[in-house]
Amino acid sequence: MSTRVNPELVEELSAYGAEDVQKCFNCGNCTATCSLAEEHENFPRRSMRALQLGMEDRLKGGLEPWLCYYCGECSTLCPRGAQPGETMMSLRRWLTSRYDFTGISRLFYRRPRVEVVSVIVVALLTALGFSLFGFLRGNIHEYNGANSFLPAATIHIFDWSLAGVLLALLIPNIFRMWWFTVGRETMGRSRAMRVPAAAYLRSVYLFPLHFITQKRYAQCERRRPWLVHLALMLSYVTMLVLIMFFLKYMWAATIDWRVHVFGYLASAGLIFATVWAIIGRLKKMEAQHQHSHESDWIFLILLLVVALTGVAQHVLHRSGADAAANVAYVVHLMGVVPMLGLEVPFSKWSHMAYRPLAMYFATLRKHMVPAPIPEQVAGGMQTELVS
Numbered sequence: 001m002s003t004r005v006n007p008e009l010v011e012e013l014s015a016y017g018a019e020d021v022q023k024c025f026n027c028g029n030c031t032a033t034c035s036l037a038e039e040h041e042n043f044p045r046r047s048m049r050a051l052q053l054g055m056e057d058r059l060k061g062g063l064e065p066w067l068c069y070y071c072g073e074c075s076t077l078c079p080r081g082a083q084p085g086e087t088m089m090s091l092r093r094w095l096t097s098r099y100d101f102t103g104i105s106r107l108f109y110r111r112p113r114v115e116v117v118s119v120i121v122v123a124l125l126t127a128l129g130f131s132l133f134g135f136l137r138g139n140i141h142e143y144n145g146a147n148s149f150l151p152a153a154t155i156h157i158f159d160w161s162l163a164g165v166l167l168a169l170l171i172p173n174i175f176r177m178w179w180f181t182v183g184r185e186t187m188g189r190s191r192a193m194r195v196p197a198a199a200y201l202r203s204v205y206l207f208p209l210h211f212i213t214q215k216r217y218a219q220c221e222r223r224r225p226w227l228v229h230l231a232l233m234l235s236y237v238t239m240l241v242l243i244m245f246f247l248k249y250m251w252a253a254t255i256d257w258r259v260h261v262f263g264y265l266a267s268a269g270l271i272f273a274t275v276w277a278i279i280g281r282l283k284k285m286e287a288q289h290q291h292s293h294e295s296d297w298i299f300l301i302l303l304l305v306v307a308l309t310g311v312a313q314h315v316l317h318r319s320g321a322d323a324a325a326n327v328a329y330v331v332h333l334m335g336v337v338p339m340l341g342l343e344v345p346f347s348k349w350s351h352m353a354y355r356p357l358a359m360y361f362a363t364l365r366k367h368m369v370p371a372p373i374p375e376q377v378a379g380g381m382q383t384e385l386v387s
């Protein structure tokens with residue numbers, strides 16, 4: 001791997017939230033404290049050192065920031081106040097911007113006002129588009145039926161189209177993450193290592209496992225942040241499955257408890273986890289809530305808007321206030337579209353994909369073996385020919 005040094009790296013990272021890196025004198029207290037650090041993935045001290053030395057390529061090819069769950073223990077115990085936990089969080093933002101092939105992520109993280117304006121513009125365009133569509137083809141006083149303001153079938157097509165756009169943006173970024181962390185060492189021109197194909201297959205379950213359970217977080221000293229994170233992830237995944245595959249049941253005139261009970265639990269989980277995080281950040285109660293980047297607030301506010309308007313729309317519809325339910329639905333979509341179209345591929349939501357992938361890639365790296373050198377291959381062929 002190249003060892004290009006970037007002397008501006010510490011300054012560059014400060015735009016992503018890491019402001020105290022130079023205070024670190026490499027005592028190693030943080031790594032000794034961290035219950036997630038391992039022999040192979042020995043962080044955060046090593047990341048702090050690499051940052052101080054400007055080792056950009058090493059950091060870009062590393063997975064350590066994704067293996068940290070920001071419990072904040074290391075920051076609390078750092079004798080120099082170098083904020084290693086917050087630095088790992090900032091590195092995750094920085095890595096997200098490195099993986100992103102469009103440059104939008106870098107722009108959003110470095111200039112949060114651009115992100116806020118983009119979210120507002122997309123939200124307003126969404127409101128305009130759906131309102132025009134609704135008024136031109138239907139009646140605001142009807143929620144279901146042929147004359148409905150926003151027909152379920154159209155919304156379903158829109159949801160799947162949005163999912164397609166989202167994947168088209170996210171998949172190249174995931175490929176770049178794989179390339180930086182595994183691919184270029186195993187497939188690059190200076191190919192020195194390889195991961196056996198069987199290891200790729202054997203370990204692939206790690207992605208869904210860590211995506212859904214976030215189980216690595218449970219190894220941290222305090223269990224509560226993991227439980228909240230778990231509630232958030234389970235609620236989010238449940239809601240996604242309901243919207244993508246069970247929308248007609250959610251939309252039906254009568255409540256189908258076999259489906260709706262999951263919707264109620266998911267809504268409660270989303271609201272609880274979001275409110276907990278907002279209060280924590282306002283009160284700065286936990287170590288991981290001491291420092292908030294603008295992107296953290298955008299993420300939380302959008303999530304709260306989406307969850308509350310989803311509940312409002314449902315309650316209004318069930319109580320017969322169809323016009324108000326349609327208005328609540330348009331506001332709901334004003335949160336959903338920027339959240340899925342901007343936040344998932346380019347900002348904090350993308351961490352949901354990168355973190356469990358990091359668990360998968362870290363395991364692949366443990367399975368790396370030296371690639372056979374050409375002479376060995378040629379020698380082997382010769383031996384076969386002679387025999």
Ligand code: SF4
Pocket residue numbers: 023024025026027028029030031044045048077078079080081082083084
């Ligand atoms: S971040 Fe703090 S605890 Fe960790 S090595 Fe640096 S000075 Fe020591």
Ligand code: SF4
Pocket residue numbers: 030033034035036037043044067068069070071072073074075084085088
């Ligand atoms: S924030 Fe917690 S998980 Fe992350 S490096 Fe520090 S001690 Fe480890």
